[in-house]
Amino acid sequence: MSEGSAPSPAYRSVRQSRRQVIPIVELALLTIFSVLPLVLADYLTIFITRVLILALLALSFDLVWGYAGILSFGQALFFGSAGYGTALLARDLGITSIFIVLPASLVIGLFVSLALGGFLLLGRHPPTTIFVALGTLTGSYAADRLARGWYYLGGQNGIPAIPTMTAGSYAVVEGPVFYYLAFATLVLVYLLCRFLVRSQFGLALAGMREQEARIAFFGYRVQQLKAIVFSLAGAIAGLAGGLYAFHEGFVGPTMPGVVFSTQIVLYSLFGGVGTLIGAVIGVIAVEIVSFWLADNYQQVWPIILGLLLLLIILFRPSGLIGLVVSERERVGTFGHPPRTLPRIAQEGGEEDQHAAP
Amino acid sequence: MPLLEARGIKKAFARLTALNGVDLTVAENEFHGLIGPNGSGKSTLMKCVAGAEIPTEGTIRFAGRDITAVPPAERARAGLSLKFQITSVLPALTVYDNMLLALQAQNRLSNLIFSRTRGPLHERVLHTLDQFRLADRASDTAAEISHGQQQWLEIAMALAPEPRLLLLDEPTGGMSLQERRLTGELLIPIKRRCSLVIVEHDLDFIRDICDVLTVLDQGSVLESGTVAHVQNSHKVQEVYLTRV
Numbered sequence: 364m365s366e367g368s369a370p371s372p373a374y375r376s377v378r379q380s381r382r383q384v385i386p387i388v389e390l391a392l393l394t395i396f397s398v399l400p401l402v403l404a405d406y407l408t409i410f411i412t413r414v415l416i417l418a419l420l421a422l423s424f425d426l427v428w429g430y431a432g433i434l435s436f437g438q439a440l441f442f443g444s445a446g447y448g449t450a451l452l453a454r455d456l457g458i459t460s461i462f463i464v465l466p467a468s469l470v471i472g473l474f475v476s477l478a479l480g481g482f483l484l485l486g487r488h489p490p491t492t493i494f495v496a497l498g499t500l501t502g503s504y505a506a507d508r509l510a511r512g513w514y515y516l517g518g519q520n521g522i523p524a525i526p527t528m529t530a531g532s533y534a535v536v537e538g539p540v541f542y543y544l545a546f547a548t549l550v551l552v553y554l555l556c557r558f559l560v561r562s563q564f565g566l567a568l569a570g571m572r573e574q575e576a577r578i579a580f581f582g583y584r585v586q587q588l589k590a591i592v593f594s595l596a597g598a599i600a601g602l603a604g605g606l607y608a609f610h611e612g613f614v615g616p617t618m619p620g621v622v623f624s625t626q627i628v629l630y631s632l633f634g635g636v637g638t639l640i641g642a643v644i645g646v647i648a649v650e651i652v653s654f655w656l657a658d659n660y661q662q663v664w665p666i667i668l669g670l671l672l673l674l675i676i677l678f679r680p681s682g683l684i685g686l687v688v689s690e691r692e693r694v695g696t697f698g699h700p701p702r703t704l705p706r707i708a709q710e711g712g713e714e715d716q717h718a719a720p
Numbered sequence: 721m722p723l724l725e726a727r728g729i730k731k732a733f734a735r736l737t738a739l740n741g742v743d744l745t746v747a748e749n750e751f752h753g754l755i756g757p758n759g760s761g762k763s764t765l766m767k768c769v770a771g772a773e774i775p776t777e778g779t780i781r782f783a784g785r786d787i788t789a790v791p792p793a794e795r796a797r798a799g800l801s802l803k804f805q806i807t808s809v810l811p812a813l814t815v816y817d818n819m820l821l822a823l824q825a826q827n828r829l830s831n832l833i834f835s836r837t838r839g840p841l842h843e844r845v846l847h848t849l850d851q852f853r854l855a856d857r858a859s860d861t862a863a864e865i866s867h868g869q870q871q872w873l874e875i876a877m878a879l880a881p882e883p884r885l886l887l888l889d890e891p892t893g894g895m896s897l898q899e900r901r902l903t904g905e906l907l908i909p910i911k912r913r914c915s916l917v918i919v920e921h922d923l924d925f926i927r928d929i930c931d932v933l934t935v936l937d938q939g940s941v942l943e944s945g946t947v948a949h950v951q952n953s954h955k956v957q958e959v960y961l962t963r964v
Contacts (some may be wrong), residue, residue, distance in 0.1 A: 444761065490825055563827070563833075564832040564835075566817060566824070567824070567825075569817075569821075570810055572809055572812065573811070577804070578821065578825070579791070580770060580772075580802050581796055581801075581821070581825035582793050582825040582826045583793060584793050591829075688810065696817060697817050697820060698838065714746075
């Protein structure tokens with residue numbers, strides 16, 4: 364390619380990288396969800412609140428799988444542990460203050476994920492993806508069995524009638540109030556995750572996802588990075604569990620179980636992993652489609668939903684977000700490449716012309 | 721004290737013995753070439769030194785420290801850097817981000833999370849890309865650049881952490897004659913900064929840049945010494961005339 368006749372690849376790719384779709388999608392969702400309770404009936408606001416809480420959980424899965432390459436079937440374990448933990452705080456100690464129960468749920472999620480992550484990820488040899496997937500799946504299954512069999516946790520019946528969450532003398536009841544609490548929490552956590560995955564730490568995660576074995580030879584302590592992301596995601600899942608327990612007023616043994624863990628994986632795959640917003644879209648889409656199908660096709664809706672999930676995962680592995688977001692944007696850029704050609708290329712010396720492909 | 725000292729390295733894969741008691745010594749600022757026919761164990765030896773493989777027997781000392789069973793990340797932090805035989809740049813990332821990824825590798829975690837070194841490293845990224853004639857491709861993904869440029873990018877990335885010992889496994893593989901000549905020119909200036917162990921099939925290339933050569937054959941050292949000494953060795957000539 365002669366340098367004067369057509370735009371250089373450097374110019375071309377800078378122009379391409381300027382077309383960012385993700386911020387537009389983020390802004391659109393933020394705007395829509397800011398006003399939803401004003402236009403929806405109360406029962407729908409309650410439904411969407413649940414969707415927002417589940418979006419928080421899907422976000423935690425996207426962090427571990429979409430960014431750190433850890434196939435975790437244990438997000439429900441952290442979600443459920445924190446749900447049970449905060450339910451017990453409310454039932455046995457009468458603690459319902461938002462300023463205690465939400466931080467407590469976060470800490471429970473963090474500690475359970477630290478314990479499991481330490482065991483699975485920080486062994487002498489780097490674990491395989493299958494080992495971690497089976498390890499987290501086993502953890503989730505064990506928690507389900509434990510909850511079902513332990514009388515103190517309510518056995519099969521779980522813990523019903525959890526008292527309402529409070530903020531001082533104010534009761535945080537389901538409806539618009541709880542909606543905005545869940546919404547604010549989701550936005551805050553999303554921004555935190557966004558900051559993290561676009562930082563230099565995010566670049567290390569991108570490197571780890573692309574070529575885990577290679578980056579260790581630069582000096583990255585890959586297993587430590589993984590354990591950090593796994594624990595952070597566990598804390599987020601725990602926070603979602605605390606919110607869920609108080610929103611539903613009930614926790615049951617399915618909450619930390621395998622089925623729920625798998626559901627989170629499907630949400631994220633459906634929406635598309637590795638963009639954060641894809642996971643949120645996945646939850647919104649699956650839950651709304653399920654809601655509508657269950658209303659209109661009462662007998663066959665699970666089959667229709669299953670087929671839809673299969674079709675998306677088979678024919679659009681990058682998920683719904685992949686329909687509008689390019690691979691280049693999904694991976695992202697982390698530095699600030701020069702927007703004009705540097706001196707060497709401008710001079711167009713013999714050696715540089717040779718260097719062009 | 722030599723910078724790298726490998727003694728009696730054996731490496732077996734099931735019934736195949738890839739290395740059978742190899743010794744390798746590399747001094748500070750020495751350019752050391754590893755040559756030998758295909759399957760002689762050159763790449764396996766490089767992998768053992770870098771930590772990609774753990775020797776079945778033998779010890780490897782680097783800067784006086786026994787690193788025989790030390791993980792690759794810790795070896796890198798001690799000053800060892802490897803460019804793999806198969807190009808392993810990160811294709812989905814831009815050339816710029818590949819370089820930044822390598823440069824920031826040994827930063828503290830808090831610096832990475834708060835992107836404290838992104839600004840300070842910017843000039844170094846551009847300077848290194850400029851040195852390796854990649855500055856005009858900074859915004860392209862690594863998948864978009866030519867094979868030769870990917871090789872240069874990987875050498876630049878391996879050099880980024882300022883290692884004490886650089887291990888290059890066939891850095892000119894798949895390059896044109898002119899690209900190989902340029903690669904040689906790019907490598908000469910690093911002699912002031914670090915030692916080099918290089919595996920290469922192009923004997924003219926290796927003769928031009930190396931001080932010392934070690935010839936491997938069937939997992940053992942056939943000959944080792946200065947370039948002139950190895951060139952005149954009857955054993956080496958025999959192997960190269962009959963098997964290469």
